[in-house]
Amino acid sequence: MDNKTKELVNKGVMLPLMEEFYTIQGEGAHTGTAAYFIRVGGCDVGCHWCDVKESWDANLHPPTHADIIVKNASPYKTIVITGGEPLMWDMQYLTSSLQNQGLQTHIETSGAYKLSGQWDWICLSPKKTKLPLEEIYPEAHELKMIIHNKSDFEFAEQQAAKVSDKCGLYLQPEWSKKEIMTPMIVDYVMKNPQWKISLQTHKYLNIP
Ligand SMILES: C[S@@+](CC[C@H](N)C(=O)[O-])C[C@H]1O[C@@H](n2cnc3c(N)ncnc32)[C@H](O)[C@@H]1O
Ligand SMILES: Nc1nc2[nH]cc(C(=O)O)c2c(=O)[nH]1
Ligand code: SF4
Numbered sequence: 531m532d533n534k535t536k537e538l539v540n541k542g543v544m545l546p547l548m549e550e551f552y553t554i555q556g557e558g559a560h561t562g563t564a565a566y567f568i569r570v571g572g573c574d575v576g577c578h579w580c581d582v583k584e585s586w587d588a589n590l591h592p593p594t595h596a597d598i599i600v601k602n603a604s605p606y607k608t609i610v611i612t613g614g615e616p617l618m619w620d621m622q623y624l625t626s627s628l629q630n631q632g633l634q635t636h637i638e639t640s641g642a643y644k645l646s647g648q649w650d651w652i653c654l655s656p657k658k659t660k661l662p663l664e665e666i667y668p669e670a671h672e673l674k675m676i677i678h679n680k681s682d683f684e685f686a687e688q689q690a691a692k693v694s695d696k697c698g699l700y701l702q703p704e705w706s707k708k709e710i711m712t713p714m715i716v717d718y719v720m721k722n723p724q725w726k727i728s729l730q731t732h733k734y735l736n737i738p
């Protein structure tokens with residue numbers, strides 16, 4: 531990568547773009563809503579069950595000008611920025627440009643990096659391997675905890691204690707463990723109705 535490109539990536543004017551696709555938000559509070567997804571490469575959080583490990587190495591994803599990303603997104607209404615870990619990059623330029631076009635900016639994040647950007651919706655999905663920075667908890671609109679084993683319920687409660695009263699609470703089965711964990715989540719939500727269940731509905735629908 532040349533120095534000029536590096537500088538633009540540092541400013542968030544260019545971003546390592548893995549893929550963009552129009553689909554239905556499959557998870558969490560906005561499940562069922564049509565949304566344009568922008569998947570930015572780069573993540574070092576290291577979830578062993580991550581369903582997009584191809585995103586991890588930012589060098590595999592071409593630095594793309596945010597103006598092009600915004601142009602591609604402009605026909606749509608709800609834009610979901612995901613990754614990889616989007617907060618590894620400065621999200622200010624991209625999100626302010628999207629909002630200037632009248633688009634709704636949503637993020638999927640582990641919260642492990644400094645919060646940047648202007649967001650209409652923040653979905654925080656904390657990971658034990660690299661905990662969220664304290665600053666993001668009061669900003670989260672939705673807390674989405676992935677349940678891979680029984681101890682993850684305890685971790686979910688610890689994280690729920692840190693978000694605001696207005697934050698929606700979701701338990702989502704880790705995909706490879708869904709046969710075992712989904713019934714446990716159903717039982718847990720009935721006993722602890724402050725939580726809701728979130729399924730990866732796009733995977734059941736066979737859509738991206
Ligand atoms: C691939 S991550 C990208 C955004 C960010 N790095 C994060 O983890 O929030 C998008 C969402 O998918 C969830 N996820 C990833 N792998 C999963 C799996 N195997 N089963 C269930 N959810 C998963 C993450 O927890 C996160 O909520
Ligand atoms: N349909 C669909 N919904 C999603 N919600 C969060 C996703 C993600 O990978 O961040 C995702 C995804 O990859 N596809
Ligand atoms: S933080 Fe997100 S992208 Fe990174 S490894 Fe975990 S699930 Fe995958």
Ligand SMILES: [Mg+2]
Nearest residue numbers: 581582612738
């Ligand atoms: Mg996904």
